[in-house]
Amino acid sequence: IPTIGIGMLGYGFMGKAHSNGYKTLAYMTWPPPLMPQLVSIAGRNEEAVAGAARRYGFSDHVTDWKQIIADDRVGVFDNSGPNNFHSEPTIAAAEAGKHVICEKPLGRSADESYETWKRVDATGVKAMVAFNYRFVPAVRLARMIIESGELGEIFHFRGSYLQEWIIDADFPMVWRLDKDVAGSGALGDLGAHVIDLARYLVGEISAVSAHTRTFVKNREGQAVTVDDAVESVVDFENGAVGTIEATRFASGRKNGLTFEINGSKGSISFDIERLNELQVHFRDSKPGDLAQGFRTVLVSEADHPFWQYWWPQGHMIGWEHTFVHEIHHFLSAIREDTEIGPHGATFEDGYRAAEICDAMLRSADNGAREQLQYRS
Amino acid sequence: IPTIGIGMLGYGFMGKAHSNGYKTLAYMTWPPPLMPQLVSIAGRNEEAVAGAARRYGFSDHVTDWKQIIADDRVGVFDNSGPNNFHSEPTIAAAEAGKHVICEKPLGRSADESYETWKRVDATGVKAMVAFNYRFVPAVRLARMIIESGELGEIFHFRGSYLQEWIIDADFPMVWRLDKDVAGSGALGDLGAHVIDLARYLVGEISAVSAHTRTFVKNREGQAVTVDDAVESVVDFENGAVGTIEATRFASGRKNGLTFEINGSKGSISFDIERLNELQVHFRDSKPGDLAQGFRTVLVSEADHPFWQYWWPQGHMIGWEHTFVHEIHHFLSAIREDTEIGPHGATFEDGYRAAEICDAMLRSADNGAREQLQYRS
Amino acid sequence: IPTIGIGMLGYGFMGKAHSNGYKTLAYMTWPPPLMPQLVSIAGRNEEAVAGAARRYGFSDHVTDWKQIIADDRVGVFDNSGPNNFHSEPTIAAAEAGKHVICEKPLGRSADESYETWKRVDATGVKAMVAFNYRFVPAVRLARMIIESGELGEIFHFRGSYLQEWIIDADFPMVWRLDKDVAGSGALGDLGAHVIDLARYLVGEISAVSAHTRTFVKNREGQAVTVDDAVESVVDFENGAVGTIEATRFASGRKNGLTFEINGSKGSISFDIERLNELQVHFRDSKPGDLAQGFRTVLVSEADHPFWQYWWPQGHMIGWEHTFVHEIHHFLSAIREDTEIGPHGATFEDGYRAAEICDAMLRSADNGAREQLQYRS
């Protein structure tokens, strides 16, 4: 099995999730498309990054990400760092010939995302944005059902991402609440996932109307400069309409990414807190003429997406496995020289999500419905 | 519309439910098979029974049920009294030529039930036991699906009836806890409903093994002489096996009548706390090959059982409406001279449920599996 | 028990529901505040209205609603007619001194609703708009919890009303699809309910952004002149933000009125297809520090709203019972000379809902966020 060297930026939540992805796919997706070699991991705190290297099995650790880019052993640059470190290191890595996988959002704004996309695109390396929820088996199944035409014409998408972790006014000021580092708040962190799924499942968004709200305006004496919540109405190019919402102020909702899609022949509903379930309705199911309704599909059958790697039916997999599928897809694209899209999120996908986020912020600001204009 | 006079014994919980049934069917099941005239109601407490007559619109009230039986205006004797008043008044009414509807259980024992059945049967009047759960739209739909063969061969029935109302050791001693009045405890009150549904949906029970338990043995200084809970394993004549349980000690379960039936082609699951929902699984549903699962059927379509009387889809009906359907069935049988069974519970059905209850008590006592022997 | 004469306009879906309400409250809410006498019912088709009178027990039937208004026996004018018959007859009845209960929407526009409100208000009669979902026990319980402060500060309301009955392009052209008769489509029919609940539970709406869509623009050769769906973002005066959606194009959703409310101390979630359930989360429930989560509350306890009239816990009531509660509230207000609000919807509430609907239509038209200006 041919190998490829991995260099990673970041060792926090996403660094842990990505590291686990490389290590697990090496034997679970057997044989792996490329056998990942964990070469080097970068972080600013030397003690912490040294610990991460030991824990996850990276051969080396560095405190300057440029060392990874200069490292000839590295074939993939995995950017799991904070948002303000997404653009520059990713561009640099691509321009040094590394394939790049970058955590979402691609940039803190449409402009930054656009520049990142165009400059990386010019290099010809494989480039993927880590919108991992595309790699939930139930989400891929939803896409397959929609593509098959079994839902018919799509009328509605209603998506929300509900969390609760900063409801307390005395929750500390963290980088995710600082616009300079994060770009936006619930919108870019959570809403971007919903936007990406809306695009992946229904199609391109053509207009948005949005409100944002910052419920707690100061924390630890510092101004919160991002949104706590965003509410929006969206138009799709294909005529569907819907709502997209993201908030960190939904008490009791832990990681409540949900969507429902209504079509002329049926509907699909999903809640990521029930990761392996998909609710699917077809209008004229057979048999059982008098027993129509949403089916609770336990997405765990041998012929379900990604399940060839896992367990017998009903033996649930976890959130972290989305990264196994995602990185497997990325390594396959490198090995086979195939496209990242449509199932992986391309850098253009990453840019478009950012363009939509920016339009939502403008709409929230000026009160007007914003038509989307995508740069090419 | 021809009329029929109703005489009722009892004005408590069941008297209220039956009265509402007569009054509601008169305009909801339009035109009703017979227009009920509420003639007379009997109860031991004159003030209470007078109040009930005024409230529900009975022309007269009496303190001796024999006056109802002697009343020529009465065509139907509705026995909503306590268990120890089920047998004698019902027999007397039938022998006086009244059609009889009797609350369950038919008798406090198999012997009492058998005698009631045979003596009433000899009179030729219409006779129904008020196993009202047969008249839940979702239950009738379950029966239709099973009869259609869409579930295939039946392997399993697991039913339970879970309540919580006497968990507190200081809950008072009431008639339902006294064997002389009630016959048995959770078994006859709750388990009998499950047994009746098992027979209605799956078929005849051929053997039982059971345990009973009385968790609180004394209340207010008196001995509790009935079971608080019964657990049993049942065999069906058709080869299916299952469990039946009833308890008043299931904290948090308010009126938790549930059953699941598994067949070779599919399954059905029901929980009466979600009265209008039926979970139905068919093994090879079309379309959606990759989206198999239990359908959540909202039993409220125009072509669902009993829904011709009610509302547009999704506008739920309540528990009390089972009595509207049940009494409508009974009055139709009188008007058209049709059979009570198989959809209404006959007195033989009432007797057989009692025979099974008795077998469970014997098994609980002697530890042995009891084969059922039904008298004819 | 003092009596009151009822005159009704309309004998269709709502006429049936209201008639059942009067007949049922007469014995279920014992003793009723006033004993309703069904005096007269009006409808344009004589044969049909005569049949309705016979069925529901109205003494008389008429083909001109003005005869009801001229009828001295009538103390309550119950307007269950189509939307274009809401304003004029209701005003006339009030000006003739009848108390009035009017189906929603109060008028086909804010202007019509405003005029209806003001003219009726000037007469001093009791006047209620039949927003019956305020009288679902679970909804009243939600209001009680919010009023108690147990949810803390409210951040979010997300409400939707999803139906599916006109998805088929060959579904016929009916009055609800004609702007002249109906005023608007999904918005006024379904969205108005959500708007009313948002106001009842969270507070006054201060701004809206909305889209509407008509997916099927012609039916049976006629132009559909109303919205099939509306999507909106709403601001509340108290700082909460949220979404409101209504559609008749949600395949598989039968009568899917849902809402979720998030506050600083907890959340509430409701789906009317599970009429008697309320999901309630409190952040720091005791006991069970490690077992926090949404409680599935079966709203059927003796101390739950309206349950003093009904059954033991777990014995579910139906959608139609909301009218029993609603009309009971109305008759109580007449008997006791008490206010319709805050629990009943006043005509001002009806007007405000219409003002919000109009603002949504304007926003859908011009793309701008519309600030609400309520007339007084």
Next chain:
Amino acid sequence: IPTIGIGMLGYGFMGKAHSNGYKTLAYMTWPPPLMPQLVSIAGRNEEAVAGAARRYGFSDHVTDWKQIIADDRVGVFDNSGPNNFHSEPTIAAAEAGKHVICEKPLGRSADESYETWKRVDATGVKAMVAFNYRFVPAVRLARMIIESGELGEIFHFRGSYLQEWIIDADFPMVWRLDKDVAGSGALGDLGAHVIDLARYLVGEISAVSAHTRTFVKNREGQAVTVDDAVESVVDFENGAVGTIEATRFASGRKNGLTFEINGSKGSISFDIERLNELQVHFRDSKPGDLAQGFRTVLVSEADHPFWQYWWPQGHMIGWEHTFVHEIHHFLSAIREDTEIGPHGATFEDGYRAAEICDAMLRSADNGAREQLQYRS
């Protein structure tokens, strides 16, 4: 970090699950109690076992398990082989001084299990039966709640394990359907898990009544010599009563391990198809006097069992993670010289589960309630 050598028997479903466990705990439960070294894996098919060694990273592979026992590098013998290879190799390994972890059931009968327990116990090595469901976070949380007394006195346990994989009569004859290899059918494979959880959560079982059924008696011309389903009623020493069921004939149930426990102060309900959810009811929850009900607990908080190793709240883990927790527990017991029980299943636990299975088979045979007599 000190290391320990792992020798494994079996490379199928359980071998994959255990291998993943060792590999994942090495960095997820950081620092691991002992760093596992995958030394050698045994299997009868050399090509297959060689592939497994390469895939999972075992240094060596062998076709005779005795070579593992003779291997000085091996400190832990992990028995993931079929049931008829549980006893002899496990005893041999222990007698050679290896710590042993053995898949369930410990033996094919109470006798075999007893002998295995006693002979291994005499060696003094650490010994654990791999009842992995004890290591589901939600199950551990259930145990904590019960131990805390928050459920009060326990009245009921109702557990079932429902699968569907052999409903088709033309499903092939496999080793699990052969009594000589498997010992029993649904009972030992699935029911043993429920029995173990009943004992872990509620306490010792004192008597059982059971039925078994083999629905398809021949497959591919061979006799099926095990049960397809078992239904039983169980008594606990502490006075609780309940039901235990296991079947491979429950259409639509993929891996439906469920249990409900009712106590005097509350109840717990679990369904492993919703692995990270626990339904918990406390009778008098505060706040929200009027909002009592089962809480849907998403077991994923930082202070929930095992969650210190994983992700932020709401980011679900999978079935396979139970093995990570289980093996971590086992390695900790070796490192710290602590007890396997009560959280790990000891070999005595394994024996007792087998004793109960045997009693169920006897009861199914003779129709009598069987009192349990445990050997010491």
